[in-house]
Amino acid sequence: MRIFIIILLLLPLLFTGFQGSSAIAADDVRVIMSVDRSNYDLISNMINEAGGKVNFAYKYVDAIAATLPTDKVNAFNVLPEVKRIEKDVMVSLPEPREHYRPGLGMIAGVVELGADNIQAMTVNELKSLLDNEPNNYSPYTNNLTNALKFSQMTGHYGENVIVAIIDAGVSSAARAVNSRIVGAENFSGDGIPGDSPLNGSHGTWVACCVGANAIFGFSNPAIQNAVKQYAPNSVLPDYFGGGIDGIPMVGQAPQALFYSLKVFPYNSGSAPRSVIGAAFERAVELKQMYNEGDPDGVNIRIVNMSLGGPELFAGNDPIYSPLVKMAHEAGIVVVTSAGNNGPSSMTIGDPGDSKNILTVGATSDAVHERIVAQIFYVPSIPNGGFLWRPIDNNQVADYSSRGPNADGRSDPDIVAPGTWRYAQSANGSTISWVSGTSFSAPTVAGAAALLISAYPNATPDQIRAALLNGANPWAVDGRPGKQDQGFGFLDVARAYARFGSWNPWDIGLQTPLVRINVALSGIRVIDSDNFSGSTGWLLPGQRKEFVIQTTTQPLTGMTVSVNVTPMLSPSQQNQLFGDDAYIGIASAKTSTGDYRAGTPAFVKSTQTFELSEQDLELGLTRITIQGDWTNAGLIKADVQITKNTSLPGLFPVGNGKLAEGQNAVYTVDVPEDLPQAKFTLGWLRGWEAWPTNDLDLYVIDPQGNMIIEDNDGDGDPDGLSLDDPERVIVQSPMPGTWTLIVDGYTVWNSSADYILFSNVTMPFLPKTDAEVASAVLSQIPDKFALSQNYPNPFNPTTSIKYQLPEQSHVSLQIYNIQGQLVRTITDGVEEAGYYTANWDGRNDASTMMPSGTYIYVIKTEKFTQAHKMILLK
Numbered sequence: 069m070r071i072f073i074i075i076l077l078l079l080p081l082l083f084t085g086f087q088g089s090s091a092i093a094a095d096d097v098r099v100i101m102s103v104d105r106s107n108y109d110l111i112s113n114m115i116n117e118a119g120g121k122v123n124f125a126y127k128y129v130d131a132i133a134a135t136l137p138t139d140k141v142n143a144f145n146v147l148p149e150v151k152r153i154e155k156d157v158m159v160s161l162p163e164p165r166e167h168y169r170p171g172l173g174m175i176a177g178v179v180e181l182g183a184d185n186i187q188a189m190t191v192n193e194l195k196s197l198l199d200n201e202p203n204n205y206s207p208y209t210n211n212l213t214n215a216l217k218f219s220q221m222t223g224h225y226g227e228n229v230i231v232a233i234i235d236a237g238v239s240s241a242a243r244a245v246n247s248r249i250v251g252a253e254n255f256s257g258d259g260i261p262g263d264s265p266l267n268g269s270h271g272t273w274v275a276c277c278v279g280a281n282a283i284f285g286f287s288n289p290a291i292q293n294a295v296k297q298y299a300p301n302s303v304l305p306d307y308f309g310g311g312i313d314g315i316p317m318v319g320q321a322p323q324a325l326f327y328s329l330k331v332f333p334y335n336s337g338s339a340p341r342s343v344i345g346a347a348f349e350r351a352v353e354l355k356q357m358y359n360e361g362d363p364d365g366v367n368i369r370i371v372n373m374s375l376g377g378p379e380l381f382a383g384n385d386p387i388y389s390p391l392v393k394m395a396h397e398a399g400i401v402v403v404t405s406a407g408n409n410g411p412s413s414m415t416i417g418d419p420g421d422s423k424n425i426l427t428v429g430a431t432s433d434a435v436h437e438r439i440v441a442q443i444f445y446v447p448s449i450p451n452g453g454f455l456w457r458p459i460d461n462n463q464v465a466d467y468s469s470r471g472p473n474a475d476g477r478s479d480p481d482i483v484a485p486g487t488w489r490y491a492q493s494a495n496g497s498t499i500s501w502v503s504g505t506s507f508s509a510p511t512v513a514g515a516a517a518l519l520i521s522a523y524p525n526a527t528p529d530q531i532r533a534a535l536l537n538g539a540n541p542w543a544v545d546g547r548p549g550k551q552d553q554g555f556g557f558l559d560v561a562r563a564y565a566r567f568g569s570w571n572p573w574d575i576g577l578q579t580p581l582v583r584i585n586v587a588l589s590g591i592r593v594i595d596s597d598n599f600s601g602s603t604g605w606l607l608p609g610q611r612k613e614f615v616i617q618t619t620t621q622p623l624t625g626m627t628v629s630v631n632v633t634p635m636l637s638p639s640q641q642n643q644l645f646g647d648d649a650y651i652g653i654a655s656a657k658t659s660t661g662d663y664r665a666g667t668p669a670f671v672k673s674t675q676t677f678e679l680s681e682q683d684l685e686l687g688l689t690r691i692t693i694q695g696d697w698t699n700a701g702l703i704k705a706d707v708q709i710t711k712n713t714s715l716p717g718l719f720p721v722g723n724g725k726l727a728e729g730q731n732a733v734y735t736v737d738v739p740e741d742l743p744q745a746k747f748t749l750g751w752l753r754g755w756e757a758w759p760t761n762d763l764d765l766y767v768i769d770p771q772g773n774m775i776i777e778d779n780d781g782d783g784d785p786d787g788l789s790l791d792d793p794e795r796v797i798v799q800s801p802m803p804g805t806w807t808l809i810v811d812g813y814t815v816w817n818s819s820a821d822y823i824l825f826s827n828v829t830m831p832f833l834p835k836t837d838a839e840v841a842s843a844v845l846s847q848i849p850d851k852f853a854l855s856q857n858y859p860n861p862f863n864p865t866t867s868i869k870y871q872l873p874e875q876s877h878v879s880l881q882i883y884n885i886q887g888q889l890v891r892t893i894t895d896g897v898e899e900a901g902y903y904t905a906n907w908d909g910r911n912d913a914s915t916m917m918p919s920g921t922y923i924y925v926i927k928t929e930k931f932t933q934a935h936k937m938i939l940l941k
Contacts, residue, residue, distance in 0.1 A: 098135050098342065165503075186244075186282060209485050231372060242275070368400055370516050406468060408661065426536075428486075429505060466609075474759075478576075537555070549589075606703055613690055615691075627708075635647075742801055746798075747765060755792055768808075877898075881924070881925055
């Protein structure tokens with residue numbers, strides 16, 4: 069759809085607009101300005117004079133975070149002292165995903181019970197439990213990651229290693245961690261201390277995964293019996309007397325220390341990025357003070373951030389990126405969660421997509437699933453946990469975000485247990501079982517603390533190298549790829565043995581096209597209008613993905629039909645749910661979990677998913693099919709994907725260029741009795757590009773009311789979302805003059821080309837496919853180039869990409885190995901730009917060519933180059 073919009077930038081328009089800053093209502097907006105520190109006083113004074121407020125003037129990043137009246141933003145955008153302005157976006161705690169199971173209802177991501185007995189362990193009690201009685205007690209997660217083996221080999225438990233937790237606070241009432249809280253600060257502005265029990269529990273759960281150290285007793289026999297049945301070595305029989313067993317809670321580094329940097333208010337799971345950045349900077353500052361001998365410094369060795377948000381410029385966040393670099397230089401290991409946006413690829417959020425950190429995905433093991441299922445969901449069914457999860461394996465969790473990033477770098481770096489983790493809540497009296505990459509990340513942070521306790525002088529790069537090179541690539545079932553599990557499953561003992569190994573590079577192609585960047589990860593992009601394929605047989609937890617290009621023509625919809633076939637007979641399948649497929653259809657957005665058409669969803673036999681025009685964006689739509697993690701056997705799915713390419717019936721209103729912070733105003737006359745008014749805004753460098761620009765569309769009716777529509781059901785106003793294109797659809801609109809405002813929300817280059825459409829102005833003529841292809845990117849290449857075709861070998865279609873820095877006569881021809889001309893793909897004058905040509909394996913007479921090696925040659929007046937490719941049938 070948006071390419072359809074883009075090409076019309078070249079058409080003469082009947083309506084023109086004007087730029088200005090007074091069109092948008094003068095509400096306050098939070099922004100981050102890139103400003104040299106030498107100009108802080110000048111810009112701060114100007115912010116105050118404009119009626120705004122300085123929220124943070126960073127010490128280590130050349131930036132000021134401020135609140136400004138919206139109608140004053142453009143005035144700062146043109147100041148030479150302000151390099152750029154961007155909106156201060158909200159960052160959130162990853163939401164645990166819920167699942168609906170027939171007969172059981174919604175399966176939550178957090179469950180909670182009260183504890184009757186709580187006893188914190190001393191150092192000697194802990195060592196006695198883990199060292200002297202290894203056959204009596206083995207904490208399941210620590211055993212799974214070989215953290216217990218490490219501690220028994222080395223005698224180290226993370227002692228004296230301070231982990232800063234940037235989160236919702238770490239509770240002083242949680243006895244599993246409270247005696248080791250060495251400091252707490254509050255950046256959220258809610259007035260509640262960073263170690264208060266009034267805070268949300270998320271930060272306390274995180275601390276427990278790093279290094280809980282307590283024993284809990286439950287009078288409820290269902291809890292004792294479930295743990296005894298599925299993890300018998302994780303129970304201390306009759307520990308509290310009276311038949312009440314002890315169930316210890318032991319984190320990876322049970323002697324680690326905690327420094328709480330609270331960023332989320334007690335009643336919210338979201339905070340501005342500037343607040344996260346300020347807390348992160350404080351951690352770096354405290355560490356640098358310690359390094360310089362300042363008595364007020366704190367020797368923070370690890371920062372854990374189990375949080376995330378969407379990212380338009382993967383790997384180059386203007387706040388996190390320089391702070392990560394400074395943290396490394398100061399001696400801090402940075403650990404972040406990958407996000408809960410799986411199962412599709414390209415869903416790692418920010419700051420998880422930062423460079424040279426430890427980004428952690430989550431796994432799901434059978435033991436934790438069975439315990440929680442037996443206690444909460446099938447308590448009346450004997451061996452219900454085994455029925456729930458019949459296969460005794462370790463999988464990448466369905467919700468765990470996958471790579472690659474938009475710039476081509478692989479993520480996550482490593483995976484660790486994240487499903488149904490055992491943790492104490494902030495109130496101090498209840499226990500929760502929690503799921504998410506929020507809890508796999510601190511597991512790796514705890515592992516880093518163990519290694520640092522053994523190697524106190526280790527650098528962050530040495531810790532990262534040991535953990536990644538020590539990760540077990542075979543511990544997770546389903547043959548996951550690097551974009552699912554990174555280097556593999558956390559193994560602390562192996563990491564200890566590999567200390568001193570090389571630190572893997574964190575690099576990507578970083579071209580302006582996402583499709584090219586992700587090619588090295590093995591992603592095949594399908595650009596045909598009709599595609600049929602099969603997943604092959606999938607193990608429980610294993611996934612297959614079909615990546616659909618939605619950039620080359622106008623689309624009004626897409627149909628995805630899936631037919632699922634289990635390998636086992638019904639009597640052999642999962643006796644609670646049957647065996648099925650878990651399907652997600654992700655929009656073109658990268659770094660988010662924007663799923664469409666009612667997915668993710670479970671499919672047992674045959675189901676058709678209809679994607680409307682509103683569901684489709686410019687970029688790569690991902691259709692992911694996973695074997696349900698609760699399956700007893702293999703499944704396969706046959707897939708039919710059909711694009712609907714009829715014209716959308718929209719007409720141009722205006723076009724232009726906008727810098728960040730600028731806006732343009734247009735008017736449209738809506739006639740009487742119009743059933744529906746559509747307003748659509750598209751721009752170059754959307755989700756098919758890296759970095760991605762973001763423009764917003766404000767729609768105001770003739771009475772001055774702002775129209776806030778949510779036609780796609782994602783909870784965001786359609787005109788103020790990350791969608792590209794953005795669409796606002798109004799049913800039975802009032803007649804009269806409507807006002808449309810295009811706002812440059814985030815623009816990474818000097819300006820963004822945009823075009824605005826509605827269905828109530830004059831018609832237009834679409835351009836050809838060749839003209840569509842030439843408009844994909846706004847920038848001009850700086851040299852001639854011919855890329856290797858992809859895929860290669862291929863059957864039956866492959867893509868050939870080339871670039872022209874100037875207008876040229878281009879000849880692109882294919883020859884067989886004997887030098888005979890087979891096919892002329894292009895022979896004519898083309899404008900400067902990026903191009904993609906497809907060859908379907910046929911000659912100029914439309915006859916299919918035999919398998920073999922072929923040579924494709926590009927010639928211009930100034931450039932000639934050739935490459936080989938292989939056609940396999």
